[in-house]
Amino acid sequence: MRAELARERALREELEETVQRKSQSLRRANASLVSLARQVDRMVKERTEDLARDRAEAEAESAAKTQFLATMSHEIRTPLNGVLGMASALADTALAEGQSQILGVLRESGQLLLNIVDDILDLSKIEEGKLELERLPTDVVALMELVCRQFKPRIEAKGLSFTTLYGGELAAGVAWVNIDPTRFQQVLTNLLSNAVKFTDAGAIALSASMEPARNGAFLLSVTVRDTGVGLSAQQADRLFEPYMQADASIHRSHGGTGLGLAIARQICERMGGTLTCRSAEGDGSEFCATFQVARAEPAQKLPDAQDDNALEILNARRWKVLVAEDNRTNRMVLHHILRECDLDLHWVDNGEEAVKAWRRERPDLVLMDVNMPLLDGVSATALIRQEEQASGREAVPIIAVSANALVHQIKSYLASGMSDHVAKPIRKQKLLSVMARALRPEVGPKRKPTLYP
Template sequence: MSRLVRDVMTDAPVVSPDTSGEFVYDLFSDDKDLLVVAVVQDGQPVGMVSRDRFFVKMADRHGRALFSKRPVTFLMNKDPLLVEASTPIAELNMLIVRDRPSALMEGFLITRNGDYCGVGTALDLFRETSRESAERSHKLSALAEQLGHARIEALAASKAKSEFLATMSHEIRTPLNGVLGVAQLLMSTELNDEQTEFVRVINDSGQILLRLLNDVLDLSKIEAGKMDLDIQVFDPHRMAADARTLWQARAREKAIGFSIEVQAGKDDRFEGDPVRLKQVLFNLVSNAIKFTETGSVDVEMGFHAIGRRRHVMRVEVRDTGCGVPEAAQTKLFSAFTQADAETTRAHGGTGLGLTICKRLVELMGGTIGFRTTAGQGSTFWFEVPLKRDIAEPAPAAGTPEPVQAALPAGGVRILVAEDIAVNRAVARGFLNLRGYEADFVENGAAALEAVQAQHYDLVLMDMEMPVMDGLQATAAIRALPGPAGQVPIVALTANALSSARTRCREAGMNDVVTKPINQAEFFGAIDACLGDPAKRQTSAAA
């Protein structure tokens, strides 16, 4: 609360206009701390005598003889600064600085509704201002301390949230690895039509759960500012082909049309994050197909030059679906929001997809929006600034490498370190598809002993195990002399955070495969590590 003038008011001797100068002289002489005497008539202030001005006049050559017997009106300031007691001190300070700086030396009279009630001096004003400043400083210090505590609590809460999500992700991915792994293994066996449909439902349901889990993790990373972009050169035609391959079958199942057109030269390449661009594109296409029962979904990718190398990538996804109700349009990009309860019941989902799309597009420096007509369809679009690659045409980053032929399994020996029985069963099933021989251990310490006891061509290492975890075991293996210390190691982890991949690399692992295990990714990592069969046999002989 701001201080008022009444807070600096002090009592002072009050004299009438006909009081003699000698009487005032005695007042000042008797009280060496007295600075001001008020001159009041009929309750109204008419003047003020300040100590310094009074003694200057009295000290004149004939001052005392001249003014001692005369009324004080000859000595007083007839136009003192008058201030109402309810005036804020800040306003008084401004008034003195702007109009009456002399009041700092002489003081001022304080009134209440025009009647005299006290005096104020520069000393009183300075004391109160200093006190107020000290109180404000104390409050600011207390506030800073509270903010410091709040920041520490917020950081702790954020860390706890991250740890909770990492733990939950790990715990959910572990059973998901069993569900999706066994589903993939079943698909590679001979099944009748009914069994094939059952397995497809299991796999599709598991993939939906995995996608929801990934959405929550992505949103958490974006909110924590830990989402990093991986800028690469990419081919927009390849991106369109990937989208066409992925979603054509789904559109065909719903008997709706699906097309994707790229307005760019055949050899045009751009610099951006192809993984995140695909994530936004695929999410919009997925939504469009999900909410369209008749008609078509059409995608247009355009690249518009805004400089010599700078372009804007604009993607529009048009559908003939149900559209977005007007009541839901303002909150469509909010987390955990869908158009309405009926939409959630009919189509499922958490409503995170569009939120993540918006955050990713903004992270890439772009914008996202939509146009819609209820019952007729919607057009969702996003624009992202990119640089055009001016290097010689080359295989674009992010373009899948040619699939290598499966390497002969003869003579290959693999060690799997995994403490959970379900994950061991999935790994064994995948390896059996290639005819690989494998030994299994349940912790890192046993893995370390095994690679010292005999030769292995590859170690598949879980990150989190009892006794000794995968990171510790990898570091210990890398410290071994000879071929044992050089054995390729691939991490199998349910930790999907990018920091986990970094820790695996730093520990000396060659590659990382995230659970639930994807068959193509799994064998791709194995083939990359085993390399040329001839070299493998030479290594084994050594």
């Protein structure tokens, strides 16, 4: 009996010892798990903080880059407005043949510099995924014809022949589709510009067609062929890389940044198509741009940069126009552009004076610079709109005339109450057309971007 009790006691003690060991092991394991959980939690927290910090730094860097590019664009566009504006004024005077040639070089060089600035901004927007596209009713045949007319003098000056051919849905000579007309024109302009630049003899041909694709969409194809110098296979591979040209000698002989084709391909891809090249050295080149488009109802024709009715509208009566511009050179440019119209002009050089003059003069139209002392153009516009709403006074068309020409800037101006935007350097016909549209009662001041034809 005693022996049995002793065995039970020993067994119980052994079990208790085993339980104690297991408990200690579990406590140690639990402590390890708690420690590991805390470590993982700390690591996750640190990683989350690192990611948040990296994201904040990346966003700050992107914002700084955007601000830098916007500032540089403004600072380059402002003096270019003076250069190109005064060159335009000089072109309206009697010039000797040699002077006309010098002036032509001056204007061409100024426009080239502006194109380079625009290309750099476009590439930056593409790299950051901020290139915005619109889908507007556009007669693409009319737009292509417009671009071809613009290139015709340059082509004829080089003694080249030029042909156009429209097939498929374009054969009727008119085709309304939803597309971004500005970007479509940019691609077409780049292809024709390169063809003219690199073709010294022979011909340039543009052909375009539109064929049904999937889901009711259409594939719009535009091909530009030339008999220029052509490219080797190795050179063709480099064409669509940013800042790259087929050969270093191209930059020396023809200039350029090497951005145009890279941007054009990105635009095509963003519009559901692509841009390809077929070429043989010494045997010319063929570039084909494609776009996914949908049919559109014909849009109301609005006056655009080619509209000859602008002067007629602006001279229909003596419109009272308030001009808010603080830069002396920009004032000279505006004065030259507006002198063809019998306008009652009132000039101010800051936003505060603009608001006061609006109250006092009751103008028919306001041309508003954005960056001005005392009160900027956006704030001045907001004050005018507030007072109009409070008093029941009819809204005056306010056109932003600014060297701030980035998409997000223009959108913010329109959101603030401005009716339209004209970028500096100011193109004379563009400004007159926008003013005429704002003063034309059946169209009114607020509108969508220019449509074609």
